[in-house]
Amino acid sequence: MFQIRIHGRGGQGVVTATEMLSVAAFEEGRHAQAFPSFGSERTGAPVVAFCRIDDKEIRLREPIMAPDALIIQDPTLLHQIDVFAGLQPDGYVLLNSHHSFEDLGLGDLVRSRGMQRLCTLPATELGLKHVGRPIPNVPLIAGFAALSGIIRLESVIKAINEKFAGRVAEGNIAAATEAYNLVKEQMKEHENA
Amino acid sequence: MLKQTEGSKAVAEAIALCRPEVICAYPISPQTHIVEALGEMVKAGELAPCEFINVESEFAAMSVAIGSSAAGARSYTATASQGLLFMVEAVYNASGLGLPIVMTVANRAIGAPINIWNDHSDSLSQRDSGWMQLFAETNQEAVDLHIQAFRLAEELSMPIMVCMDGFILTHAFERVDIPSQEQVDAYLPPFDPRQVLDPAEPISIGAMVGPEAFMEVKYLAHAKQMQALELIPQLAAEFKQVFGRESGGLVRTYRAEDAETMIVAMGSVLGTIKDTVDDMREQGHKIGVLGITSYRPFPLAQVREALVDCKRFLVLEKSLAVGMGGILATDVRMAVRGTGLKGFTVIAGLGGRPIPKASLQKIFLEAEEESLEPVTFLDLDWDAVNKQLERERQNRHSGPIAENILHDKGMSSAAKFG
Numbered sequence: 001m002f003q004i005r006i007h008g009r010g011g012q013g014v015v016t017a018t019e020m021l022s023v024a025a026f027e028e029g030r031h032a033q034a035f036p037s038f039g040s041e042r043t044g045a046p047v048v049a050f051c052r053i054d055d056k057e058i059r060l061r062e063p064i065m066a067p068d069a070l071i072i073q074d075p076t077l078l079h080q081i082d083v084f085a086g087l088q089p090d091g092y093v094l095l096n097s098h099h100s101f102e103d104l105g106l107g108d109l110v111r112s113r114g115m116q117r118l119c120t121l122p123a124t125e126l127g128l129k130h131v132g133r134p135i136p137n138v139p140l141i142a143g144f145a146a147l148s149g150i151i152r153l154e155s156v157i158k159a160i161n162e163k164f165a166g167r168v169a170e171g172n173i174a175a176a177t178e179a180y181n182l183v184k185e186q187m188k189e190h191e192n193a
Numbered sequence: 194m195l196k197q198t199e200g201s202k203a204v205a206e207a208i209a210l211c212r213p214e215v216i217c218a219y220p221i222s223p224q225t226h227i228v229e230a231l232g233e234m235v236k237a238g239e240l241a242p243c244e245f246i247n248v249e250s251e252f253a254a255m256s257v258a259i260g261s262s263a264a265g266a267r268s269y270t271a272t273a274s275q276g277l278l279f280m281v282e283a284v285y286n287a288s289g290l291g292l293p294i295v296m297t298v299a300n301r302a303i304g305a306p307i308n309i310w311n312d313h314s315d316s317l318s319q320r321d322s323g324w325m326q327l328f329a330e331t332n333q334e335a336v337d338l339h340i341q342a343f344r345l346a347e348e349l350s351m352p353i354m355v356c357m358d359g360f361i362l363t364h365a366f367e368r369v370d371i372p373s374q375e376q377v378d379a380y381l382p383p384f385d386p387r388q389v390l391d392p393a394e395p396i397s398i399g400a401m402v403g404p405e406a407f408m409e410v411k412y413l414a415h416a417k418q419m420q421a422l423e424l425i426p427q428l429a430a431e432f433k434q435v436f437g438r439e440s441g442g443l444v445r446t447y448r449a450e451d452a453e454t455m456i457v458a459m460g461s462v463l464g465t466i467k468d469t470v471d472d473m474r475e476q477g478h479k480i481g482v483l484g485i486t487s488y489r490p491f492p493l494a495q496v497r498e499a500l501v502d503c504k505r506f507l508v509l510e511k512s513l514a515v516g517m518g519g520i521l522a523t524d525v526r527m528a529v530r531g532t533g534l535k536g537f538t539v540i541a542g543l544g545g546r547p548i549p550k551a552s553l554q555k556i557f558l559e560a561e562e563e564s565l566e567p568v569t570f571l572d573l574d575w576d577a578v579n580k581q582l583e584r585e586r587q588n589r590h591s592g593p594i595a596e597n598i599l600h601d602k603g604m605s606s607a608a609k610f611g
Contacts (some may be wrong), residue, residue: 018366019199019366021198022197022366022367023366025197026197026368027197031367031368032366032367032368033365033366033367034366034367035360035363035364035365035366036360036364058367058464059331059463059464059465059467060464060465060468061361061461061462061464061548062465062547062548062549062550063549064549065549113510124194153464159450177238
């Protein structure tokens, strides 16, 4: 079973992101379970949502306390809560920022884990550019597909088409595709480094 | 059709397939998505003929359902928590009048302190109201139980609550097989009411009944629930024939063969319990599970049969009879009276407290060793409890408990996750 935890703020589409991840996994014939932490739904308040992916029925209903991957939709959360709590030693981290981990004061994370499974992505900018709204969720799940290989970009695009229609869908697909390619490039650089 | 969808959305689709003629509801978390989706379907003309009635409160929701059901319309509503409590007088009337209303309860805690998260306090508070109550383990089962519920309610002319864990199921996206209209039509015939208000043949429903007949009317309500004990397994078997899967029934066991310790529970927590039991079985523990689907009527004989060969059982319940202990556990103990079996009650998950596998394994091992107290509160923060008790000893004006505990834990509810 692969477990993903997404941290963000109310209004950033955190819950929608896990739902779309689960739809993408379902499109690949896998079992998936997405659920919110049922916390406060106020705009701007910290929000957590979860997604599990497996090849068999998922019965477990506990919150994800030891994730295999973290997606952090808002870097200001780093100062507020321990987003890294329980992250597996070989876990993936995808962080929405145009800064590097070092610039964000996360040099220790890079030194202890290496860069193979860490990545930053300017997802808010991608949302603005392609959809006209500062919502980072879709670029981040496409970036996660690139970073982890757990789901394919085509499945993310299917999930987008299920959720959105018309120009919004087109914009999100463009954002997702660019995000996917940006992360792939970064991963190549990390490998070569 | 197999879909990856939200529990609420799946239930709304299942309700629509049951061809309700009147839906009346007042929104309350975590039930809101269900009636919102149904409202959209009615407005778009996808669900017709059906009247969606926006009411001003839950009391009105149940009152309208009573009226529409008495007029011969298949009637549906949904609620949770304080909403259920607000409609209670009408809830008793619906069952007292023998009207086959189907209501989803998206189980949620009852305040104060106000809390929107899941436990079973709401529907269990209505255990004696004369409504049947079925508990869903997964969103698939929530879909299936609603389809069975209309059959059951209408055959007996008694109302039924289909209970699904608020947020944990209602807001979870998972794989659900939504049946076809043809399948549901083959299983669920049109509503043929036992009693109907018809201007062409006027009758009255809701007579005042004195001591000369009240007992008999009440006994007949009990007798109908006893009939339901026979009917529920039949309907589940018939459901399997039409839809090809097991859903519903009175109780279900899991890895119960040769089990010395049995875990008894209701609802979605059974999934986490089964995973825990799998782990423990691998380690050589003789442990099994009894899931109770039908809480009312309570299947005393089936529970007894499932437990009689074990050495001890643990009832894990998301409810608390304050001043007593367990609610479900009391019924389970009634079922095994005279067997000498050791029973433990574990109160867990109140107000949405997570129920992790690690905590379950720990408490199951303690049950196996029979070192558990008769009533235990899973993952209770004793420091917080003792601090407040000490505060009350020290200071007559110790202030409001909920605010004190939040302060001691150094948290606003927004900063916490998981």
